[in-house]
Amino acid sequence: MESRTAVTCCRPLLAGRLTIAESQAIAPVFRVLGEPARLQILSAIAAQPAQEVRACELVESLGLAQPTVSYHLKLMFEAGLLAKERRGTAIYYRLVQEQLAALRAVLG
Amino acid sequence: MESRTAVTCCRPLLAGRLTIAESQAIAPVFRVLGEPARLQILSAIAAQPAQEVRACELVESLGLAQPTVSYHLKLMFEAGLLAKERRGTAIYYRLVQEQLAALRAVLG
DNA sequence: TATCAATATTGATGATCGTCGATAAACTCA
DNA sequence: TGAGTTTATCGACGATCATCAATATTGATA
Numbered sequence: 001m002e003s004r005t006a007v008t009c010c011r012p013l014l015a016g017r018l019t020i021a022e023s024q025a026i027a028p029v030f031r032v033l034g035e036p037a038r039l040q041i042l043s044a045i046a047a048q049p050a051q052e053v054r055a056c057e058l059v060e061s062l063g064l065a066q067p068t069v070s071y072h073l074k075l076m077f078e079a080g081l082l083a084k085e086r087r088g089t090a091i092y093y094r095l096v097q098e099q100l101a102a103l104r105a106v107l108g
Numbered sequence: 109m110e111s112r113t114a115v116t117c118c119r120p121l122l123a124g125r126l127t128i129a130e131s132q133a134i135a136p137v138f139r140v141l142g143e144p145a146r147l148q149i150l151s152a153i154a155a156q157p158a159q160e161v162r163a164c165e166l167v168e169s170l171g172l173a174q175p176t177v178s179y180h181l182k183l184m185f186e187a188g189l190l191a192k193e194r195r196g197t198a199i200y201y202r203l204v205q206e207q208l209a210a211l212r213a214v215l216g
Numbered sequence: 217t218a219t220c221a222a223t224a225t226t227g228a229t230g231a232t233c234g235t236c237g238a239t240a241a242a243c244t245c246a
Numbered sequence: 247t248g249a250g251t252t253t254a255t256c257g258a259c260g261a262t263c264a265t266c267a268a269t270a271t272t273g274a275t276a
Binding site: 054055056066067069070071073074086088089090091 | 250251252253254255256
Binding site for chain 1: 121122123124125126128131132134135136137138139140141142143144145146147148150151152154155203208209211212215216
């Protein structure tokens with residue numbers, strides 16, 4: 001389950017001037033990365049052997065309230081950085097590598 | 109003239125769990141990228157033949173007030189994304205490619 | 217020194233953000 | 247169906263942010 005289309009649409013930042021529309025499409029994704037708790041969530045997922053994590057595990061390991069974690073997960077999902085899948089009671093989140101690669105491309 | 113040491117210090121996001129200190133060091137740099145006007149400034153600099161731009165040129169081309177542009181430039185300078193140099197009356201800003209490369213590395 | 221041009225800072229504003237408690241919703245299983 | 251578990255949403259709060267007008271600062275030049 002994914003949400004936003006990848007930012008792959010956009011030229012690299014350094015290859016010609018961005019239009020207003022382009023900058024408005026890319027900026028929110030970087031802004032989502034601009035929060036320590038969210039970076040920790042991403043790295044926590046990457047550190048899992050299965051490359052995925054249940055939301056409730058993050059609540060324990062981040063030391064944040066459950067609604068706060070849910071809020072961060074929602075933002076990253078909407079930014080196309082995370083995919084989610086329901087299995088039983090739990091919801092598993094995993095990284096969307098394509099979106100991370102797209103961001104690398106924008107920076108290069 | 110540069111300010112912040114590169115975020116090159118940090119392991120890639122996907123190579124093991126970030127410490128709180130690491131995430132708090134990296135996040136502000138991404139947050140600075142999370143604003144359309146600032147992305148436009150970066151791309152505007154990259155689009156210049158000389159790879160640099162005078163602050164006053166940006167005021168004209170961005171359609172923002174001069175204090176606003178100065179504010180954005182300051183944030184990017186402090187984030188290590190821009191370097192500046194005074195020549196005569198004007199101050200020229202250019203990209204710090206090392207910092208952009210460091211961010212790519214964090215994402216990969 | 218005085219004036220001018222370019223940039224930075226200050227102070228104020230409305231808007232957005234991160235956080236949490238309380239509550240709702242979704243799903244499983246007995 | 248009903249109880250239990252997991253996740254999402256709501257409402258409110260303090261804090262931070264982007265923006266601008268006004269003003270200060272810096273450096274060049276007459």
